[in-house]
Amino acid sequence: MIGQLSFDLPVRPALGREAFFVSPANAMAVVMIENWDQWAGRKLALIGPSGAGKTHLAHVWAAASGARIVSARDLPDADIPDLARGPIAVEDIPDIAGDRTAEEALFHLHNLVLAEGHHLLVTADRPVLTWGLTLPDLLSRMQGTQSVTLQQPDDQLLTAVVAKMFGDRQLLPSPETIAYMVTHMDRSFDVARALVADIDRAALELKRPVTRTLAVEVLKGNAPLGRLDIPDT
Template sequence: MESQLHFDLPVKPALGRGDFFVSPANALAVAMIDLSESWTGGKLVLSGPDGAGKTHLAHVWATASGAQIIAARDLPAADIPALACHPVAVEDVPEIANDPQAQEALFHLHNLVLAEGHRLLLTGRAAPRHWHLTLPDLQSRVEGTHHVALNPPDDVLLAAVLAKLFADRQITPKPDLIPYLVTRIDRSFDAAATIVTRLDRAALAEARPLTRALAVRMLGEDSADCDTT
């Protein structure tokens, strides 16, 4: 009887350049990250849905450029002049749409970083025009920043994302599992993350291998839940 041990280990995403799979859905964004010296005005906005790879690419860029990474919500407590001595990546900028103090800090950081001749990367789920920042000068500056988007995954990228999500959990799925999932789940990064988490938990709870049969059963139960008969 085949057996496979599962342990509830911390999820540690691999964030190196070699861990980011390039496909037509994200090739332009990857190229812009790799060519940061060519950013118009020294800055770039990177957008995309949750799980698309914004944080991953921010870390790739930080490793290559020596940049500091900070969450937008943490800016009020940060030493802005010290941050501006390096390239900076500010993540999840739309989260401060209702935080005047954080917006003011970002406005000053934006101006100082560029005045020092460094690069600035800003990330958010949507395009900058939808960030709805209430500080007009800041909103106008982000809308005037060159913007590149990470698009929803194609089949090849979705398969690679699933493989990475399993690898981050130190799981090696059976060879037929990922091709099955690609044809059955919603074509989104959220859906990929959700199914990997659910399969991992189910395998742990049942002390059984993570196989296509488990996925068939789980997705079949989901389908049954949607029946309206």
């Protein structure tokens, strides 16, 4: 029987450029972020599945451009003229679909930022036409925004992402442990995040190090813990 957690270290995501691993799945997005001063119309939509690195790249861009980052959900209560005084990144645009107040706030922010000569980055987990925006003027502005897509991870990227997720939790599993996970898990950023969290939790509850054996047990789900004939690495 698994007991209560004995302790839990805080998760501190590393969001600097040096912590972002470039692979064919995200290389074009990285190029666009690094060359932000050349965006068509001074705006870009960064598209990709949950966990693909949109927030990470938004922070990389903010560090390079001096931009602020705001959630689309917070726009109704934001000081739009103040936000428009510099470059701005607005995250998770689909979250405000159908919210008239929030959509109008984004529309005004879009216009003011560009009128002031600044740059605008927006993020979403799917293409513009599937966001569900109901304000026609905003939808047309977003449709006219250059976009770049982060793809689901290849082997190189998934390996790096899993290693980073462990690192964010102050954990350093062996390369063999991560290689086993990448080979046997579903190829998804969300799955990777959940699996790393499950392994971390199991290690804490069982007071065991993060090893290949533990990863096997967690991936097998109901496998009896401590009974697998696989040596720790």
